[in-house]
Amino acid sequence: MTRWRATAALSRALTVAGVGIGVALVLGRPAVVVLVAPLVIIGAAALMAKPRTEPRVSAQTSYAVLHEGQGTTARLRVEPTDDVEFVTRVCASAAHIALKPTNGCLGHLVEDPVPILVSPRRWGQRRIGEEKVGLFSPWAGYRWGPVALVGREVSVLPASATFRSAAAAPNPIGLIGAHRSRRDGDGTEFSSIREFHSGDRMRRINWRVSLRSSALHVVSTRSEEDTAILLVVDALADYGLSGGIDGTQSSLDVAMRAAGAIAEQYIRQGDRVSLRVVSPHGEYVGYGAGSRHLRRILGQLSRVRPGVPHEVSVDRIDFRTAAGSMVVVLSPMLSEGMATAAVRLLRRGLPVIVVDTLPADAAPTVSSETDPTIGRLAWRMRLVERRQVLDRLAAAGCPVVPWNGPRTLDVIVRRLARRAQLPRAGVGAR
């Protein structure tokens, strides 16, 4: 347990004053009295302000959930403040945490508290507010601490740029939503003009055509339905260096931000989104819609730690896809297993899009014992293999697009939707 201790300033004032007064007394030197008189007063004032209470300090942060790039304040509560004049705080520096003041050192008078501003720069679970605190009594005679305060675990959600996609989903199967369905129903998109059936609404009758054909005709429309999206995030490894929200991006940074952006976009349209992360913990969120579901997805993304699943091989993972789902695989495609999994989903008849998350300047981390030339050569060979995998995926009908921001999927989804509208040739018995 920490307690108040005399400072070096008090010791110095008393030592110099004591020596000066002693010498002046013994040798009869009035000039020395004048010389040390101010230190005598400072020392006496510091002694008179000796603390009599035991302070309690606690750190507080404003938010437990933040998006990367957002900021919060780390405040310090000191009670009681009777014997405290000055507070010194030194925040621990941590990876991907920006502080203001930048060096994490802050001092303020106890009656004029100043918070430390904290801003996580990368998604994940971050501990913020870890700091050491020292308190000083009036006249700096006594110091309490420094004591270490444990920070608070904060979920840092991936940043996602909001956008509205104009592309219709390829396979809408739900009850109500924003995507044009292949079926006729109560929507706004024109489908055809057909003869009146019982149950048709009167306001749908097209009188001009009905008069010409001597039979009642109605305008039929396509129904509008929601769709289901499965996001598969490859977190087997992280390639490239991460500089946080405003720096370079690693492959996992790209995957997390892309997954967050896609999930947000489709959930805001009223679609159902599911998440499956290929990682040791296998984070999974079932199909759902709404802002709470979006928060759940972003929360799972923030907990992802890269690694290979221990219990099941990648190409045997059950993705629990719903019928008619559109699958978006976010992967650097450096694992054969992920490519196999994508093809497996494709063969089930699901539209699959692969978003390539490998940054252009990504390079593997090689140990210092490895010859850099060999490391570079191995990486080039790996990239050649990756190119072949991507080509094979494209040939199998699985479009591969690099992530270029929120509108990346628009063109591909539109093309898939058009393909889904085309009549299919039956392969039944003749």
Next chain:
Amino acid sequence: MTSYLTPGGWALRAVIALGPVVALLAATPEGFAPPVWLIVLVVLASLGFAYLPEQYIGSAAMILVVGWWSIDVRDAMPLAVVVASGGLLASHVAATLAAYGPRALAPNRPLVLRWLRRGVLVWLVAPLLWLTIDAQRGHTTPASYWVAGLAVALVVAVTAATLYPTSLDQGT
């Protein structure tokens, strides 16, 4: 160390280093010049003090100055002692401010202003004492009378502060 010092930190270190040197050399115009070896010693101790303001090397630098004043100036009462007193006080206050936190901590402006006010008020005691002692010169009251009075006051203050029981001392 230097790379982490803020401009305010540099200013404090400069005052810490200069204070004892000014206190030592203040009486030179009035004919009290310290020996070169002592100047060198005080400069070195002052630089050490500026480097480690929270350590006891500052006391050494100040005691060297006080020692020289008591040995060389003897019972003379030059006006420069008021300047020297200000030098020691400035060095002490700057070191106190610098020791409030790690080197990277920028001096807190309200605290600096508060200590500036304190320093000026406390320093005013020096010219007042000088005037009082100077006015008493030639009278029957010996200089040691004032010394004894101040010493008694100091002892009383220290004893009262040290012996006064606090809740912390009683372990509550």
